[in-house]
Amino acid sequence: MIELSVVNKTYLVGEAPLRALRDVNMTIGAGEYLSVMGPSGSGKSTLLNMIGLLDRPDSGSYCLDGVATETLGEEPRARLRADYIGFIFQAFHLINRLTTLENVELPMMLGGIAPKQRRQNALAVLEQVGLADRAGHRPGQLSGGQLQRVAIARAIVMKPRILLADEPTGNLDQASGNEVVEVLENLNREGITLLVVTHDANLGKRAKRRIRMVDGQIESDTGDDNVAAGSTAL
Amino acid sequence: MLLRDQLHFNGQLFLRHRVRTGLLLLAVGLGVASVILLTSLGEGARRYVDREFSSLGNQLLIILPGRKETTGGAPPIYGTAPRDLTLEDAQALERIPAIRAVAPVIAGTASVALQNRSREVIVLGSTPEIFQVRDLEVSQGEILPDRTRSEAMAICVLGSKLKQELFGNSRAIGEWVRVGDRRMRVIGVLEERGESLGLDLRDMIIVPVRTAEQMFNTPGLFRVLMELDGNADFARAEERVRAVIRERHEGDDDITLISQDSMLAAFNNILTTLTLAIAAIAAISLLVAGILIMNISLISVSQRRQEIGLLKALGGSSRQVRQLFLGESLMLVSMGSAAGIAVAWSAVLVMARLWPSFPLAPPWWSVPAAVGTALVAGLVFSLIPARRAAALDPVLALRGQGG
Ligand SMILES: Nc1ncnc2c1ncn2[C@@H]1O[C@H](COP(=O)(O)OP(=O)(O)O)[C@@H](O)[C@H]1O
Numbered sequence A: 001m002i003e004l005s006v007v008n009k010t011y012l013v014g015e016a017p018l019r020a021l022r023d024v025n026m027t028i029g030a031g032e033y034l035s036v037m038g039p040s041g042s043g044k045s046t047l048l049n050m051i052g053l054l055d056r057p058d059s060g061s062y063c064l065d066g067v068a069t070e071t072l073g074e075e076p077r078a079r080l081r082a083d084y085i086g087f088i089f090q091a092f093h094l095i096n097r098l099t100t101l102e103n104v105e106l107p108m109m110l111g112g113i114a115p116k117q118r119r120q121n122a123l124a125v126l127e128q129v130g131l132a133d134r135a136g137h138r139p140g141q142l143s144g145g146q147l148q149r150v151a152i153a154r155a156i157v158m159k160p161r162i163l164l165a166d167e168p169t170g171n172l173d174q175a176s177g178n179e180v181v182e183v184l185e186n187l188n189r190e191g192i193t194l195l196v197v198t199h200d201a202n203l204g205k206r207a208k209r210r211i212r213m214v215d216g217q218i219e220s221d222t223g224d225d226n227v228a229a230g231s232t233a234l
Numbered sequence B: 001m002l003l004r005d006q007l008h009f010n011g012q013l014f015l016r017h018r019v020r021t022g023l024l025l026l027a028v029g030l031g032v033a034s035v036i037l038l039t040s041l042g043e044g045a046r047r048y049v050d051r052e053f054s055s056l057g058n059q060l061l062i063i064l065p066g067r068k069e070t071t072g073g074a075p076p077i078y079g080t081a082p083r084d085l086t087l088e089d090a091q092a093l094e095r096i097p098a099i100r101a102v103a104p105v106i107a108g109t110a111s112v113a114l115q116n117r118s119r120e121v122i123v124l125g126s127t128p129e130i131f132q133v134r135d136l137e138v139s140q141g142e143i144l145p146d147r148t149r150s151e152a153m154a155i156c157v158l159g160s161k162l163k164q165e166l167f168g169n170s171r172a173i174g175e176w177v178r179v180g181d182r183r184m185r186v187i188g189v190l191e192e193r194g195e196s197l198g199l200d201l202r203d204m205i206i207v208p209v210r211t212a213e214q215m216f217n218t219p220g221l222f223r224v225l226m227e228l229d230g231n232a233d234f235a236r237a238e239e240r241v242r243a244v245i246r247e248r249h250e251g252d253d254d255i256t257l258i259s260q261d262s263m264l265a266a267f268n269n270i271l272t273t274l275t276l277a278i279a280a281i282a283a284i285s286l287l288v289a290g291i292l293i294m295n296i297s298l299i300s301v302s303q304r305r306q307e308i309g310l311l312k313a314l315g316g317s318s319r320q321v322r323q324l325f326l327g328e329s330l331m332l333v334s335m336g337s338a339a340g341i342a343v344a345w346s347a348v349l350v351m352a353r354l355w356p357s358f359p360l361a362p363p364w365w366s367v368p369a370a371v372g373t374a375l376v377a378g379l380v381f382s383l384i385p386a387r388r389a390a391a392l393d394p395v396l397a398l399r400g401q402g403g
C-alpha cells in the first residue's frame, strides 16, 4: 500500500540545513494500525505529510498503491490525496463559519459530488461518529472531543484507504481522547489503514505496530506479530 | 467543484465578513454608478443639442465668407484675402429654385439707448427673410417691411429682453431709440424665446441690412442664411450655390457652407467624444475599486492560510483554490455592479423628474462598459492574490496553528 524507500527531506532553517527525514525506509500494508512516537522535532509530522502527499521528498521514492508519486504534478497528487488520504489534525482545522454538516461535506464539495448525495453521505458518517444530532451546529458550539469527531467524519467521508492522524488527542482531555481513539480504532477494524502520531505512550501502545522516530530516522519498528514488517504490502 | 457550491461557499464568506464585503460592494457600486451617471449626462447633452437643432425645423444652409480649410489642405498659393460676400451675391442666390428664402446678415455691436438707459447689444442687419429662416415672430408690432430688402430705413425690431431693459412695461412700438449714433423707430418686439444656436435672441436688435451696412461701414456680409425647400437635396443645393458664387467671384467659390446636418454632426462628434472622455475618467474609480479588491484579497489570503491549507489537505487542487479566490472577486464585482446599476438607474429617474426638459439617459454602451471594466479590473487585480493562495504550501499553512 505505502512504500517509502530512502526518503530524505531537508529544511533550511536560516542558513543551516535541517534533516527532518533521513533515509527513511518503510512499508505499510493495507489495514494496518501504526503509531508513530518520538520526541518533538523528530520528524513525525513530516513523515505523515509525506505519506499524505502534502509534502515531497527531496530524494528517495514513495509508491502509493503502486503509483510512483514523486514524479507526479500537483493536480494528480491532489486527486490521489482526495481518493486515498484522510487527514486528522491536532488543531481540528474545522471552518468556523460552516456548520458541522457543511464541514463534513467540504471534501465532497471539492470533489464535485452533487448536493443531495453529499448530504446523505455526510449524515451517514456523522451517524458513525455519533454526532448526527449536531449536523446543524457550528464548531463554536461543540466540545473538543466533538470537534475532533467531526474532523474524523470529514476525513472518512470520501472513504479513503488511509487515515493519517497527527496527535489527534493532543488537545483533548482523557475522556474525549478515549472516545476519539475508539472511533479511529473502529474504522481500522473495518479495514482502513490507520497511522497515529502521538505523544501519549498508552495510546501508542494500543497500535499493533509501533514506530519510534529520533532525529528524522526510524529508531525502532516493533509489531505484535511478525507480519508487521510489511509482507502484506500490496 | 460545482459552480453552485462555489457561489454558496463564497456567499458564506461574505456573510461572515459583512463590513469588508459591504465596503467592497460600495467601492464597485460607486464606480459603476458614476460611469453610468456621467455618461448619462454626456448623452443627455448630446440629445439636448440634437433636439434644439431639430426644433429649428427648417432646412438651414449657412454661407460664411472665405474658405475654411477644415480638411487641412495646403494654404492658398496667392494668399489673397477672400472676397467679400455682398448683398448682390445674396440676391443672386435667390434665383436658385431649391432655395426658398435667403437672409443676408451683417452683424456688429452697438449701444442702444433710450434717454439715460443704454445697453451694448448685437445688431443684426437683415431682411424680412431673417424672420422666416430663423423662425422668429414678433409679439408686438411688425417685422421688417419688404422695402428693407433694398433700402436703408431708420427702423428696428427689439429682442424681448432689450425691450424690457429699455422700456420696462411701457409701450415701445412707435418710440425712438438711439442705436450707435442713429435714431431709429421701434416697429416690433420679438417674441420671448430662449437661446438658439448660441445667440441670445432676447438681447439683440434687428435693423434693415442696408442700415447696418451704413452703420458698420462695410459692404461685406457676416453670413447668409438660407432656407431650402422641404424636399431639396443638400448636396445639389450646395453645388448650385457654389456655382452661383463662382460665377460672381471670377471662378472662385471662396465661401464656406455649413448645413444644419453638418453642424449637428460636428456637435454630435464633440459631445460623443466628451462623453467617452468622462466615461474613461469615471472608469478610474473602477480601477481604484480593483486595487482595493486586490489589497483586501491579499489580506484575506493571509488570514485564511489555514483554510487554504486545509482545502488542499482535503484533496482540493491549486487550481480549485485559485478559482475560489477569483470567483470571490467576480461575485463581489457582479453584486457591486448590480447595486451600482440600480443606484444609477434610480438617480436618472429622479433627475428626469426634477429636470424634465433635459433628456437624461444612459447611452446603450454605458452599462456594458461599466460592468465590463469592473469585471476586468476585479479579475486582473485578484490574479495576484489568487495565485498567492494557490501557491500556498499546505504544510506550512496548517503548521501555523497549535501544532
Ligand atoms: N517547513 C519547515 N521549514 C523549516 N523547518 C521545518 C519545516 N517543517 C518542519 N521543520 C523542522 O523539521 C523538524 C521535524 O519537524 P516535525 O516533523 O514537525 O517534527 P515532529 O512532528 O516530530 O515534532 C523540526 O525540527 C522542524 O522544526
Ligand SMILES: [Mg+2]
Binding pocket: A044, A045, A046, A166, B403
Ligand atoms: Mg508534529
